[in-house]
Amino acid sequence: MGEAAEALRAELRQMIAEHIPRDFLGAFTDDPADLETAQRFCRVLAEHRLLCLAWPEEFGGRNASLWEQTVVREEMWAHHEPRGAQYMGVNWVGPTIMRHGTPEQKRQHLPAIARGEVIWCQGFSEPNAGSDLASLRTTARRVEGDSEEAMGRGAGGGAWYISGQKIWTSYATMAQWCFLLARTSRGDKKQHGITVFLVPMSAPGIEVRPIRSIVGPHHLNEVFFDDLRVTEADVLGQVDEGWKITQEVLAFERVGIARYARCERLLQGAPGALGDQWDTLPAELTARWARMLMHCRRARLLAYRVVALQGRGTVRPGDSAAYRIAVTRLDQDSAEVLMEIIRHASLTSEDQRRFEREVEAHWRYSQASTVASGSIEIQRILLARDILSGNNPPGQPSRLAVA
Amino acid sequence: MNIELSTEAAEFGKLALRALEEAGGDQLAAAAELEPDRRQGLVAPVLGELGAWQLEPWASADDLEAAAALCRSAGYWAVPYPVAERLARPADLSVDGLVVVAGPVPAAAVAWLDLRWAAVTLDGHRSSVVARPAAPPRESAFVAPLDLEPVDDAGAADVPLGLILPCWTLLGMLDRAIELARAYVQVREQFGQRLAAFQGVQFQLADAEVERGGVEVLAKYALWGVEQVAAEALDDALALRLAAVEAAESVFRIAHQLHGAVGFCDEMPVSWLSRYSQPLRRLPLGRSATLDEMTRRLGHRGLVGPYSGSLGESPLTRAS
Numbered sequence: 001m002g003e004a005a006e007a008l009r010a011e012l013r014q015m016i017a018e019h020i021p022r023d024f025l026g027a028f029t030d031d032p033a034d035l036e037t038a039q040r041f042c043r044v045l046a047e048h049r050l051l052c053l054a055w056p057e058e059f060g061g062r063n064a065s066l067w068e069q070t071v072v073r074e075e076m077w078a079h080h081e082p083r084g085a086q087y088m089g090v091n092w093v094g095p096t097i098m099r100h101g102t103p104e105q106k107r108q109h110l111p112a113i114a115r116g117e118v119i120w121c122q123g124f125s126e127p128n129a130g131s132d133l134a135s136l137r138t139t140a141r142r143v144e145g146d147s148e149e150a151m152g153r154g155a156g157g158g159a160w161y162i163s164g165q166k167i168w169t170s171y172a173t174m175a176q177w178c179f180l181l182a183r184t185s186r187g188d189k190k191q192h193g194i195t196v197f198l199v200p201m202s203a204p205g206i207e208v209r210p211i212r213s214i215v216g217p218h219h220l221n222e223v224f225f226d227d228l229r230v231t232e233a234d235v236l237g238q239v240d241e242g243w244k245i246t247q248e249v250l251a252f253e254r255v256g257i258a259r260y261a262r263c264e265r266l267l268q269g270a271p272g273a274l275g276d277q278w279d280t281l282p283a284e285l286t287a288r289w290a291r292m293l294m295h296c297r298r299a300r301l302l303a304y305r306v307v308a309l310q311g312r313g314t315v316r317p318g319d320s321a322a323y324r325i326a327v328t329r330l331d332q333d334s335a336e337v338l339m340e341i342i343r344h345a346s347l348t349s350e351d352q353r354r355f356e357r358e359v360e361a362h363w364r365y366s367q368a369s370t371v372a373s374g375s376i377e378i379q380r381i382l383l384a385r386d387i388l389s390g391n392n393p394p395g396q397p398s399r400l401a402v403a
Numbered sequence: 404m405n406i407e408l409s410t411e412a413a414e415f416g417k418l419a420l421r422a423l424e425e426a427g428g429d430q431l432a433a434a435a436e437l438e439p440d441r442r443q444g445l446v447a448p449v450l451g452e453l454g455a456w457q458l459e460p461w462a463s464a465d466d467l468e469a470a471a472a473l474c475r476s477a478g479y480w481a482v483p484y485p486v487a488e489r490l491a492r493p494a495d496l497s498v499d500g501l502v503v504v505a506g507p508v509p510a511a512a513v514a515w516l517d518l519r520w521a522a523v524t525l526d527g528h529r530s531s532v533v534a535r536p537a538a539p540p541r542e543s544a545f546v547a548p549l550d551l552e553p554v555d556d557a558g559a560a561d562v563p564l565g566l567i568l569p570c571w572t573l574l575g576m577l578d579r580a581i582e583l584a585r586a587y588v589q590v591r592e593q594f595g596q597r598l599a600a601f602q603g604v605q606f607q608l609a610d611a612e613v614e615r616g617g618v619e620v621l622a623k624y625a626l627w628g629v630e631q632v633a634a635e636a637l638d639d640a641l642a643l644r645l646a647a648v649e650a651a652e653s654v655f656r657i658a659h660q661l662h663g664a665v666g667f668c669d670e671m672p673v674s675w676l677s678r679y680s681q682p683l684r685r686l687p688l689g690r691s692a693t694l695d696e697m698t699r700r701l702g703h704r705g706l707v708g709p710y711s712g713s714l715g716e717s718p719l720t721r722a723s
Contacts, residue, residue, distance in 0.1 A: 009709070074709060265710040271703035272712075278703055290698040293706040294621075294642040300708070301406070301620035308406045318612075325613045377606075384605035387585055387612055 005067040012050070012075040019044055020082045023354060025361045027084030028171075028218035035174065038084030042116030045083065052090050052114045059098065059106075060114025066307050074261035080361070085171035085218075089113040089120045092252035093179055097198075100237040100245055105198065109177070121201070123166045123180035123223060124246070130168075131378050133181075134190045134243065138164025138225060140182040140197065160184070160235075162197065162205075162228040172208045172221040175201050179249075180225075184240050191243040196236040203228055215368050216361075253373045254320040255306050259327045260299040263334040266355075266362055267292055270341050273355035277345040285340055292334045299327040318386025321379040328369040328376055335359075335366040404627040406620065408468050415453075416472030422449050423480050429672045432679055435483035436540040439515040446484035450477075455486070460564060461494050464630045467564075471571045471626055478575025481672070481679045483545065485512055487568035488520075493529075493561045496521050496554070502532070503565040504549065505687040505696075512682040514540075514547035522551055525637070525687075525696060527559030546682050563636040566687075567625045570640075570647040573683045574622055576676050577615045577650060580658040583673045584608060587662055604661060611657040614650035621646045635707045641697040642706060648690045651680055 019041050027038035045051040046060070054069045055061025064072075076083055083090070094113045097105055112118040129136040140160040162182050172178070178199045185193035201208075205228035211220040237245050267289060271278045278286075302323040309315035338359045347356045370376040408416070426449040427434060435442045450456070450473070460470040470490040477486040488511065489500040499518040502511035505525055513520055514537035522530045530551035537547040585608060588598035598604045625643040628636040655677050659666050666673045688696060705711050 078710065261709070264708055268705045268708070268710040268712065271705070283698075287694050287698045290701050290706075291645065291694055293701070293708075294645050294697070297624070297642060297706055297708060298617040298621055298646060301624055302616060305406045305616075305620055321609075322613050322616050325609065326617060380606045380609040381602070383609040383612055387581070387608050388589065388599050388605070 002067065004065070005071045008064075008068050009071045009075060012072065015041075015044065015048075015050075016075070016079050016082060020079065023357075024080055024082065025357060026080040026216075027082075028216055030217055035084060038082055038086070039116070041082045042084070042086045044116075046114060046116035051083070051086070051116050052094060054090075055094060055098070055110075055114065059094070059110045066311050070258070070304070070307050073256070073258040077258045078261035078265040080262070080358075085119045085121070085174060086113075086116060087256070088122065088171075089118060091256045092249050093120045093177075095252065096179075096245060096249055097236065099248070100196075102233075104233065105236065109198065118177060119171055119175045120177045120179055121169050121172045121175035121221075121223075122249075123169060123178045123199070125168045126165060127167050131375050133246070134194065136164075136181055136183060136194065138162065138166065138180075138182045140184045140195060140230070142184070158232065160197070160230045162199075162225045162230060164225050166223040166225075167221075168211075169208075169221045169223045170219050172201070172223050173210055173218055177201060178206075178223070179236075181242055181246060187240075193240045194242040194246070195239050196242040196245050197230050197234050198236055199228065199230055199234060203230075205229065214364050216364065219368075250374060251317070251320065254324050254379075255303065255310075257373070258300075258303065259331045259369060260296050260303065262362060263292070263330055264296040264300070266338055266359060267296060267334055269355060270338065273347070273352055274341070274345045281341065281344050285337070285344065288337045289341065292330070292337050295326070295330045295333065299323065299330045302326050316386050318383040321382040321386075324374070324379045325376055325383065328379075331366040331369040335363040339363050404624065406623060408472055408623065409465070411465065412468035412472040415469045416476045419450065419453055419455070419473050419476040420479060422453055423476060423482060425449075428480050429675065432481045432483045432675045433669070435545075439540050439545065442483055442515050442545070443517065446477075446482055446486070450486065456489070458490060459494070460490055460568070460629075467626060467630055470568060471622070474568050474571035475575035475578070478572035478577075478683075479579045481576060481579075481676045483540075483679065485516070487572045488513070488565075489518075491561070491565045491568050493521060493523075493558065495557075496529070498531075501561055501565050502549075503562060503687045504530075504551070506692065509549040509551055510546050510686060511549060512545040512547075512686070513549075514543065514545045520549075521554065521558075522549060523558035523561050523565060525562055527562065528556050529554045529558035529561070541678075544679055544681050546686065559637075560632075563625070563629050563640040566637075566640040566644055567622070567629060569683050570618070570622055570625070570643050573647050573651055573680060574615070574618050576680050576683070577618060577654045580654050580673060580676055581608070581611050581615055583671075583676075584611070584658045584661045587666075591663075598661065607657045607661060611654045614653050618643070618647045618650045638697070638700060638706055641693060641700065644688065645690070645693045645697055648684050648693060651684050652690065655680060 027035045042051055049062045052060050053062040053064035056063055094110055097109050124133060126136050140162045142158055142160055144158045178201055180197045180199045181194055182197060183193055184195040187193050205226045207224040209222045213220045306315055306319050306323050309319055342356050342359050347353060431445055435445055455473055458466045458470050460467040474487040488502050491501045492498055493501055498521040501521050504522045513534050520532035522532045530553050533550040534547040537543040588604050591598050621643045625639040628639040658673050662673055665671055668674060
């Protein structure tokens with residue numbers, strides 16, 4: 001199993017070397033060619049059944065092992081995510097539709113994701129619902145016997161009209177579909193009454209406004225919904241029961257990005273990029289560099305622990321949260337060290353300039369790592385809850401293994 | 404590499420934990436402090452009955468993991484005995500244990516023991532050891548200055564294990580410190596609610612657990628390096644040691660803080676753990692000296708991993 005995963009790593013590196021320009025810093029730049037590179041690369045991966053390799057063969061995957069999936073996450077993130085926004089479709093949109101979708105939804109969406117043809121965005125956060133996601137206010141209003149019902153994509157059961165605002169929505173400018181949370185009823189608990197809708201971004205009633213930011217273009221957008229009409233056929237899972245699905249999505253997300261891999265690749269590359277100038281760095285700075293390498297290994301092993309527990313079906317929210325706390329702090333700490341390293345050297349060759357741009361992009365993007373996909377505070381709450389509850393899955397020792 | 408110890412090793416660790424509990428548990432450190440000459444008698448026979456001194460961690464992976472689990476259990480009770488150091492004894496010298504030494508004043512927590520010790524420096528110089536008298540235990544935590552008599556330069560291979568096993572002891576102390584803090588915040592009430600209900604307290608516990616969990620995975624990784632006689636086993640050991648001493652600083656600070664003033668009292672185990680974690684954290688290298696040594700060794704090449712270029716060791720082969 002280890003050998004298969006390492007062979008896959010070599011295969012992926014070969015494909016990246018062949019298809020991705022060396023200057024590539026991700027799909028989300030002001031140059032549309034970068035997005036095109038990513039889209040093309042997704043199709044190449046798809047041809048080799050590598051885009052959705054974790055998926056069952058019937059949906060275009062390879063039934064790949066958890067370790068092979070780990071290698072893909074590492075290699076993609078280490079090389080500035082050459083799948084662009086499609087990692088989301090692959091990592092969690094597809095698997096969630098597999099679990100909760102109707103046969104028609106599976107037919108419609110899964111092959112398109114597996115072929116690398118479609119970009120999804122995630123309509124979760126709102127201006128007043130960030131970490132407190134269940135407070136979302138975007139509302140889907142049901143209209144029974146809507147006269148347009150037979151004409152649209154709907155298949156009976158009335159229509160929904162969605163109004164409200166989402167924010168921080170990555171890739172909304174380029175996405176064809178949105179995985180949208182909206183409130184369909186109000187009960188005693190705010191977690192009840194939320195429904196997942198699968199919505200085409202080209203539908204009338206959707207307006208996307210980009211937000212310029214430190215992390216670069218396309219990452220942050222506002223999305224406005226003004227009486228967007230959807231039907232029963234666009235509902236994923238049960239009406240009002242979307243919170244459970246959302247929890248699953250968030251759990252997928254917590255281990256979805258191997259941030260440590262980019263940190264590790266850049267830190268390991270630093271002495272080579274600086275050449276002789278490495279020895280002129282302040283001793284404290286090289287010590288911080290060495291310390292960050294230890295923290296990279298630590299985060300990587302914590303990720304592997306989550307993967308191993310997933311394999312046994314005994315992973316707890318606290319395990320993923322502990323990894324996320326370690327890896328997001330690593331992301332920011334290593335970015336600081338790397339920025340200081342490049343500022344101490346005169347980097348003039350083409351390779352050196354490229355390294356400098358990579359580090360600079362890493363620093364900017366790392367600023368969001370303790371906020372995006374569940375803030376570090378939420379991770380601390382999840383971990384503390386696990387520690388304090390003392391609840392352990394059957395067959396698994398206490399979190400404190402000797403106790 | 405498995406990310407966790409084998410079931411057998413974990414079972415052995417539990418067995419040792421119970422045996423040490425029956426032998427006195429938290430009271431062992433206090434008893435040894437009162438009568439330091441009893442150090443040997445309080446602990447060694449208990450572990451001897453479990454077969455601890457027959458373990459050959461340098462010879463078999465099973466014994467290596469069992470030794471690690473044993474050290475962890477000893478740490479849990481802050482056992483006043485150099486269990487890790489005894490288990491790290493080299494195969495080719497007639498000694499009872501091995502201590503790694505560094506810096507201008509060689510020292511180890513071997514006072515009041517009538518045992519034969521070898522010492523090894525990080526670059527493999529081995530010596531025989533005579534322990535000088537130590538200050539009272541409450542002050543010295545059984546650490547004695549050592550007089551060294553050179554033996555040979557063949558000890559490089561002994562060093563990783565000599566560094567790693569004490570980190571397993573320290574890991575056991577971290578396990579316990581967090582467990583004690585958790586238990587305390589669940590019963591202690593202030594402002595009409597349990598401390599555990601305060602988010603500021605929860606966040607501290609979470610941060611401590613991230614540190615502890617990080618040591619746990621690195622400790623297992625370093626053990627694997629010894630098992631494979633990997634060329635970079637010493638790098639792995641130093642990386643583990645750095646993580647362990649960093650974690651200890653943070654975990655003990657948090658454990659003390661969450662206990663408040665009562666945590667300083669002799670009646671509270673956290674006080675003993677904190678005090679007797681000192682030798683493990685300072686010797687043979689403290690946090691800065693460990694980082695210095697690791698940085699010096701890594702030079703331009705970094706730690707072995709998936710992005711360490713031509714060195715190319717595959718961590719995934721290890722992990723799966």
